[in-house]
Amino acid sequence: MRDPVWKDIEQELKREIPVDPAAVQRVMRRIRESPQPSWPVRAWHWFVRPRPVRISPLVGTLAAAAVAALLLVSARGPAGPPHRPGGRPLP
Amino acid sequence: MSDVSDAELVRQIQGGDAERYAALVQRHYGACLRFGLRMLGNPQDAEEAVQDTFVRAFRSLHRYQDRDRFRAWLFRILVNQCRSVLRRQQRRSRLFVPYELAEAAEPLEPADPCWGTAVQRALQQLSPPLREALLLRCVEELSYEEIAESTGAGASAVKMRAMRAREQMRRLLQEKQNA
Numbered sequence: 001m002r003d004p005v006w007k008d009i010e011q012e013l014k015r016e017i018p019v020d021p022a023a024v025q026r027v028m029r030r031i032r033e034s035p036q037p038s039w040p041v042r043a044w045h046w047f048v049r050p051r052p053v054r055i056s057p058l059v060g061t062l063a064a065a066a067v068a069a070l071l072l073v074s075a076r077g078p079a080g081p082p083h084r085p086g087g088r089p090l091p
Numbered sequence: 092m093s094d095v096s097d098a099e100l101v102r103q104i105q106g107g108d109a110e111r112y113a114a115l116v117q118r119h120y121g122a123c124l125r126f127g128l129r130m131l132g133n134p135q136d137a138e139e140a141v142q143d144t145f146v147r148a149f150r151s152l153h154r155y156q157d158r159d160r161f162r163a164w165l166f167r168i169l170v171n172q173c174r175s176v177l178r179r180q181q182r183r184s185r186l187f188v189p190y191e192l193a194e195a196a197e198p199l200e201p202a203d204p205c206w207g208t209a210v211q212r213a214l215q216q217l218s219p220p221l222r223e224a225l226l227l228r229c230v231e232e233l234s235y236e237e238i239a240e241s242t243g244a245g246a247s248a249v250k251m252r253a254m255r256a257r258e259q260m261r262r263l264l265q266e267k268q269n270a
Contacts (some may be wrong), residue, residue: 003261005261005262005264006257006266007262008206008264009210009213009261009264010229010230012207012210012231013210013214013226015125015207015227015230016125017121017124017125017128018189019120019121019124020138023116023124023138023141023142024113024116024122025118026142027113027116027120027145027146028110028112028113028116028144028252029114029148030142030146031109031149033110034146034150034228037153042153045115045153045154046153049105049154049156052155056136059102
C-alpha cells in the first residue's frame with residue numbers, strides 16, 4: 001500500500017508549472033542571435049559522430065569471412081619460386 | 092508535431108533545420124522549469140537557468156550522440172546550470188524565502204497554498220544533492236543510471252540519496268499533513 005503522506009508530497013512536487021508562451025520564442029531568439037559554428041567545424045563533427053549500424057547476420061558473417069580471407073592471404077606473403085617435389089628449388 | 096520523437100527532431104536539427112528546435116523546447120520547457128523552480132526556489136533564477144540550458148543544449152547538439160535519451164541529456168545540462176546558480180546564490184549570500192515561490196509566481200498557487208508552501212519549504216531544507224536526486228527520480232522519473240550520469244554520482248549513491256530525501260521530506264511534512 002502506498003504511503004499517503006508521500007502520495008500528497010509527490011502530487012504537489014509533480015504539479016505542472018504554467019509556462020510563459022513567450023519563453024520558447026525567447027530561447028529561439030537567443031539561438032538565432034548567437035553565432036553558428038563555421039562549416040569546417042560542423043563538417044568535422046558530422047564526420048566524427050558515431051552512428052548505429054544495422055547489419056544482418058548473413059552480411060556480418062560474409063564480412064567476417066572476407067576479413068579472415070584477407071588476413072590469411074597477407075600472412076602467406078608473396079609467392080616464392082616453385083619447388084621440386086624433393087624440396088630443392090628448380091634451377 | 093507531437094508524434095515526432097525527440098530522436099527524429101534531433102536528427103532534423105543536426106541535419107540543418109534549426110527551427111525544429113522550437114518543438115523540443117516546447118516539449119521539455121515545463122519539466123525543466125519545474126525542476127529549476129524546485130531546485131532554486133525562485134522563479135527568476137529558474138527561468139534564467141532553463142533559458143541558458145536550452146541555449147547551451149542547442150550549441151552542443153552537434154556533439155550529442157545518444158539520440159534516444161535527449162531528455163536525460165538535457166537534464167544533465169540543467170543540473171549543472173542549477174548548480175552554477177546555487178553557487179552564485181551562496182556567493183551573494185542571498186537567503187531563500189520559501190513563501191516567495193507562492194507569492195511571486197501566481198500560477199504556482201496550489202489548491203492548498205499552505206501545503207504547497209510547506210512542501211517547498213521542506214524541499215529547501217534538503218541538501219542540494221538530496222534535492223537533485225529526489226526531483227530527478229520521483230518527479231522527473233529518470234532512471235538511476237541517467238541520474239548518475241547527470242549528477243556525476245554513482246547509481247547506488249543516487250538511490251540512497253533519493254531514499255534519504257524521501258524519508259526526510261516525509262518526516263518534515265508528516266505533522267503538517269496530519270494537522
